[in-house]
Each structure stands twice: as structure tokens, then as C-alpha cells.
Amino acid sequence: MNDLPSFRSDITVELVKHSASDTDVLWAARVSTAGEQSLEEVGKDPERSKGLINFLMRDRHGSPFEHNSMTFLVSAPIFVFREFHRHRVGWSYNEESGRYRELKPVFYVPGEDRNLVQEGRPGKYRFVPGTAGQRSLVRKVLEESYLRSYEAYQEMLAAGVAREVARAALPVGLFSSMYATCNARSLMHFLGLRTQDERAKVPSFPQREIELVGRRMEEEWARLMPLTHAAFNANGRVAP
């Protein structure tokens, strides 16, 4: 039996695996001066450690921030992955396949708190909530269009057409899922571009849905590497 179509506004991010802590940054950096004793140096003097991480961030000595790993399971609409996969360096991805399995009819509809109307000019856009009429129109039109495309997909599958051909009927609002693995340096580069924050030296204007993914990743990372996260914020949220 086919799944019934469903509509979602939430985007989920789960940290599934990690090996990441501030001490990973410290031992990597201290090999410069302490050689193979750098592991023993870790944790000797917390204030010095904090200062060292801040110095590395400020002067953009980036490689000590690469000796760690975080794997996230992300469930989001395809248009988010399309933006996400532009981040090529320090990221590994595996996404569910539309060739090897039938895609589930789970579709994105903006939640009540998603601003719908864009004002201003490129690079200076501002988003405002929109009227109640616009909100119900978006919901109605998206749902109708999703249902029509899912029917088209099912019609082709029922006629024996391959999944990889029939999926062309499906929209970018369809949910997909992926594992994404990164290190703190590549995550910081991503966060600098895909989150908005008043502490950022170089402001960015990301789409809200990918920003939600970034925010959730940042929460997990901040818990694992609090000193690195604090230094990132203190130095204008620019990846070293």
C-alpha cells in the first residue's frame, strides 16, 4: 500500500556521532612547540588553553581546528540540500536515493513563523510575515501541487516506469535525509555563510530553512567545543 502524503514545517538535525572537543585543538596546536609531548600539555593550564584557542582563531591558524569530527543526520526539503551541497571543503555527504527506493510523500510547508514576503533589493532583502490571505494561499497551492506531483509519480511507478525516471515529477519541497560529516573548521565556514548573527564581521543573508539547520548544528557543536565556539563568536564568526 502507498504511503499517504503528509506535510511538515519542521526541519530536524541530530548529532549521531562525534569525536570533538577543545582539547583536540590544543594538542594539535601544541605539537608546534611541544612535539610529541603535546598530549601531556593538554589541560595543564585552562586560562592558557583558552588564550591559545583565541589566538589561533584571531590569527586564522585554521588547521588545528580540523582534528575532530561530527556526523549529523539532517531531514529537510530537497531545496535545502541543494544549497548545502555547495559546501565542498571539509564535508562528506550521503543522501537517501531516489533510484534505489521509492520516495516517501513528505512535503514541506512553511510554518506560521516563516515570513512569506520579500522586500528590498538583492543583498539587502528583508522578509515580512505577509497577510493571512497570502498564508492560506501558500498552504493551499503548495499542498495541491504536491498532491498532483505525487499522483504523477505514482502513476508512472504503477505503469512500470523506473523510480529514477518517475522522480522527475517530484518537487524540491519533498523531504530527503542525509548524513553530513564535518570538522569544526568546515562547520565554522558553513555557519559564517548560512547563519545571521549580529556578532558577524561579514554579514550573510541565508535562506531561513538552511539557517535552521545551521543553528541546530551550532547548538550541538557549542556543547562539544565551548572554548572554540566562544572564540569563533569573539572573532566575528569568521572561520580561521
Ligand SMILES: Cc1cc2nc3c(=O)[nH]c(=O)nc-3n(C[C@H](O)[C@H](O)[C@H](O)COP(=O)(O)OP(=O)(O)OC[C@H]3O[C@@H](n4cnc5c(N)ncnc54)[C@H](O)[C@@H]3O)c2cc1C
Ligand atoms: C547567502 C548566499 C547566497 C548564495 N547565492 C547563490 C546563488 O545565487 N547562486 C549560486 O550558484 N550560489 C550561491 N551561493 C553559494 C555560494 O556561492 C557558495 O557556493 C557556497 O556558499 C559555498 O561556499 P564556499 O565555496 O566558500 O564553500 P566550500 O565549497 O566549502 O569551500 C570552502 C573554501 O575553500 C576554497 N575553495 C573551494 N573550492 C575552491 C576552488 N575551486 N577554487 C578556489 N578556492 C576554492 C574557498 O576559499 C572556499 O571559501 C550562495 C551562498 C550564500 C551563503
